[in-house]
Amino acid sequence: MRAFADLLDRLSLTASRNTKLALMVGYLAETPDPDRGWALAALTGELSFDAAKPAFIRKAAEARMDPQLFRWSYDYVGDLAETVALVWEAKPGANREPQLSEVIDALTSASRSEVQRLIETWLDALDPTARWALLKLMTGGLRVGVSARLAKQALAQLGGVEVAEIEEVWHGLSAPYGDLFAWLEGRSDRPSAVSPGRFRPVMLAQAIDEAVDFPRLDPAAYVAEWKWDGIRIQAVNEGGVRRLYSRTGDDISKTFPDMVEALDFEGVIDGELLVVRDGALASFGDLQQRLNRKTVDAKLIQTYPAAIRAYDLLAEGAEDLRHLPFLERRERLEALVARLGSGRIDLSPLQPFETWEGLADLRSDPPEGDAQLAEGVMLKRADSIYEAGRPKGPWFKWKRDPHLIDAVLMYAQRGHGKRSSFYSDYTFGVWTTDALGQRSLTPVGKAYFGFTDEELKQIDKFVRDNTVERFGPVRSVRAEPHFGLVLEVAFEGLQRSTRHKSGVAMRFPRVHRLRWDKSPGEADELTTLQRMLD
Amino acid sequence: MDELRPGELWITHGREEALTRWSQLHGVEARALALVGYEDEDAE
Structure with a gap:
């Protein structure tokens, strides 16, 4: 717990991306398994504990001190973990600091009442920094300015590999990632990326800089489509495994069972999840009614019917298409969507244009219909391969002015x-x-x-x-x-x-x-x- | 506070609700003053 607490503390104190990277690489190199694996899972947001609820922590704190004073303190500090870490009045005694893996084991297997008791024992044993780390870990969301992507970059540095390689194998792995570290440290082969239904790292677009980019870009080399105002998803159906992922790789299948049911193809579609009612696009507000829900009922599904507007095809059957140029993938996608003939999966149409001025007119004055709800336009180089991350040049987003x-x-x-x-x-x-x-x-x-x-x-x-x-x-x-x-x-x-x-x-x-x-x-x-x- | 043990406490600025509560718990009668322009000079 000590090393992990120090890591979080130092991560939260620096804004520099490079310093954060160096801190993580150092920690991962020096900390033994399985602690470092659990820390990695915490940093990438892969951990969640059903038995640990913020309410328990609040209850424990209010039992230890005046509840009124605790509530005022919480109001001012604004963060539960930080408040409790600071105000906790530890009972003196010979408590031993728990290991990170010990805490994880307990949180995964203990019952709620045991967890309630353990929280107090742990808080008594730790100093404020470690208490804060423990509570952050329990409540999820470390908020130390580290994205899953940055953590994976640290892994890439640790092993001297490309971050895309980490992304590629990531979804076949689970915490505490013994096989991943073994590979990165040259003790074993690369873990298998072949897990049916896995997530493929997403290709993202750069925001266009009108003054700099347009003069040097050739409009003939690009195709345009609307930038839909929904959420970016990846829809996978591989060997009977159907999954719907957010663009960060979170599995959101459970939130959209109706959509998962409609994935009647073999392959991986990249597209926008939207609410479409009687063939017409609904606003983002309607989609919002369906986001972040753990349970969905028939009424919700019927009132806010989800659909996918497809814009790319990353795999068809067992064939990986990501090395193909955009327009070739697009042809395959068009054929697939046509064969599918589903009311739930349609194509994001390409918008023809000749000049950047012409595209500017289209963007500021979209035609009647769904395009009116678009956020702007997307530009994709006709020959761009599907490359994970946010490469500079192949894809641009050009949002409408606010x-x-x-x-x-x-x-x-x-x-x-x-x-x-x-x-x-x-x-x-x-x-x-x-x-x-x-x-x-x-x-x-x-x-x-x-x-x-x-x-x-x-x-x-x-x-x-x-x-x-x-x-x-x-x-x-x-x-x-x-x-x-x-x-x-x-x-x-x-x-x-x-x-x-x-x-x-x-x-x-x-x-x-x-x-x-x-x-x-x-x-x-x-x-x-x-x-x-x- | 522990050292001075005042019989009565007036809070000029700061987290007055929390400070009042703390004092009350420690047996000191405390009240907050609403001083115009005090806390407003700078953010604590």
Whole structure:
């Protein structure tokens, strides 16, 4: 536990990618099996324990200290693991620090009541840093700025292999990865990548830089298609094993049983998961109703029917197609989708264009139908092979410009964790006019990012200087036609909402710019937003 | 606090709810002052 705790602590203290890599490589090289394997599983997000619930940890803490004081502390620190690690009053005694693998074994096999008891024993035995590591491990989501991808890069460095090789074998492996380390350390052959239904590492697109990229790219070398506003998935049917993966390789089959049932092909399709109703694409909000659900019922499936819009074919039958140029894979895909004749799997059509200007027009003014809901366009080199990662050059995404409105800051709430000393969550509003011609502000959304650290300080100061009322962690601020703070808010889309008083809900709102130069009276009207709905 | 053992405590700034609660648990009567402009000078 000690080495793992030190690793997490040091990872959380550096923002440098290279330092993080070096820390992980060092840890993996020096730590024996199986501890390092479990640490790897924790870093790549492969661990979850049914018997360990955040509620247990809270209960244990509230039993050990004044519950009221604990709740205030939690409110300010903002992170359960960190709070408990710091406030835990250890009972003195001869407790022995547990090994990482010991903790994992216990969490995997122990009953809930045993876990409850073990938590206290462990917390008593460890110092604050190790307590924090233990609690992070138990609750999942380490939040030390390490993606699964970065952890795999550390493995690649450790073994002197390409990260794509790690990705390739990854889904055939399981924690604590003894066979993987044996291979990386030259003690055995590469583990088999042949596990039917496995995930193939995804190829991602670079965001295009209009000024730099267009002048040097030849439009004739690229094909375009819409950038669909759903979630990227990989649909696999191999030797009877059917799986639906997210683009990070999470198996989401259980969330979409209806979709899994429709995978009547042999191969691997790369595409977008969407909600399609009577042949017409529904908004992302509809898809959201189906995401992150552990159980799904027939009604949900019927109300939000999922479909796949296919754009690539990575394998057909037993044949790997990833080394073929895009257009050849595309031909195979078109033939497969046509043979399939399924209402649940269709093609993402290619959009012909001659010049970049022509494509720009298409992007800013899409034709009637599904394209109206697209996020922008994708550009793929006609000859690009399917390459894992985000290679520079073959694929580009060109998102539509976000919507912008000027809104007025109405309420501010203290943030959590690192930002708990700042008012960093902002509720903003726009003007409405009632029957008597009275203008008032209606809240339309909440934003808690998009600003720089310096801007955060400025807004925080504004909030403190202009507080009208305090409601616990929330302050209302002065928002009058001639005095207040105007925020230029960017967002991706707008939907009708019955849950919000304003009747609209924004997708992905963030603070785009602070408009100190504008007076609140000049901010937008709700009618501007309502027009965007139609 | 342990050293000074005050009979009464006024909290000028900081996490006043938590500080009040702590004091109460330690047998010290504590109240928060709402001082204009104090905490607002800088973020603690």
